[in-house]
Amino acid sequence: MAATVTVEPTGRCLWDEPVRIAVRGLAPGQPVTLRASLRDEKGALFRAHARYRADATGQLDLERAPALGGSFAGLEPMGLLWALEPEKPLLRLVKRDVQTPFAVQLEVLDGHEPEAGRLLGRAVHERAFLGPGVRREPVRAGRVRATLFLPPGTGPFSGIIDLFGTGGGLCEYRASLLAGHGFAVLALAYFRFEDLPEYLNDVHLEYFEEAVHFMLQHPKMKGPSVGLLGFSKGGDLCLSMASFLKNITATVLINACVANTIAPLHYKGMIIPNLSNDPGKHAITESGLLDFMDIWNNPLEEPNHQSLIPLEKAQGPFLFIVGMDDHNWKSECYARIASERLQAHGKDKPQIIYYPGTGHCIDPPYFPPSRASVHALLGQAIFYGGEPKAHSRAQVDAWQQIQTFFHKHLNGKKSVKPSKI
Secondary structure, rough: OOOEEEEEEEOEEEEEOOOOOEEEEEOOOOEEEEEEEEEEEOOOEEEEEEEEEOOOOOOEEEEOOEEEEEOEEEOOHHHHHHHOEOOOOOOOOOOOOOOOEEEEEEEEEEEOOOOOEEEEEEHHHHHHHHOOOOOOEEEEEOOOHHHHHHHHOOOEEEEHHHHHHHHOOOOHHHHHHOOOOOOOOEEEEOOOOOOOOHHHHOOHHHHHHHHHHHHOOOOOOOOOEEEEEEEHHHHHHHHHHHHHHOOOOEEEEEEOEEOOOOOOOOOOOOOOOOOOOOHHHHHEEEOOEEEOOOOOOOOOOHHHHHOOOOHHHOOEEEEEEEOOOOOOOHHHHHHHHHHHHHHOOOOOOOOEEEEEEOOOOOOOOOOOOOOOEEEOOOOOOOOOOOHHHHHHHHHHHHHHHHHHHHHHHHHOOOOOOOOOO
16 A cells, blocks of 8 residues: 655745644554654764554544654654654754755654564655745855845844854854844854864954944844844853943843853953863763763852853843753853843843753754754763753744744834744
């Protein structure tokens, strides 16, 4: 019997969009296994599978049928994507070239054995990172090394600068997807890319100031200010930008620290020292992974609080996205410290969203949760935390919260269309 695997909406869709996966042409009540697989740009294989049973009419709809086991269980319409796991351990699924889609292979096999069952049907589902009409413009302006993504239309558009963490290089996939929701987004590299500094010790805040000026002078920008989106180290850099630089409005921080981390930060002859740490306090998980959560000193207990970012100067509003199972550092604690310090200086209380069971690496929706990987800077296997199902749900909700926050504070809109979880 030949079965048909369908994906709706048909054709190519964006990575952050949900789809409806169904199978037709099965026998009533037939046990089957669904498999998904993709290869990243380096050829690494990621796979997931789940066991199902067809309904009385011989159909299977993942929006109505719970998985009976496999890579996940229960009603998970997008589980075949967020549950993808690398064939080689400790690899994180990222998109390096946003101009090409990921091709996801979907297969349905007879029975509940993922390797032994007879292949009944197959489909290829393309998931893209550049929405219709979104323009990608490489930026080499002065010292700024970045990529600007412009949404469809003539503009002007509200601008956002997007910063990632300590891996270095230029990460575009979050910026490209966010541009599809009506923002002009600058994916900004700041070290280990082309002629930028090789080490964080050589990073100066003037570089980020130049990036802000670039955005505000661009003919497609609305002005008079820009928003910031930062993850991990990129988050504390965004806090520093909001505190020292002009023309910043609306900052989103994903698992960020309230102090300057990793390396000293330079600005106009001033040096903000980095938060001290004791690497000897690291833990080792049962799987042999490094857990760095407890190595960081409390920034409130350090002499003169020198590594603390001076939030008395900060331009809000702020949104903190916090994974409560973050094992990189104590993001929950840092968000609360930031809230207390902002309010102590007469600033508005920031919005903080806590996500239980969620680890450090919070990506756009349907990316497989990265619980551990080899750190690009350290070259060691690091544990980031998170429970896959809870983490996946958090990524969907956080993505919606980020859009709502920026639409409200950059575009003056009260809300946007809710996402489908």
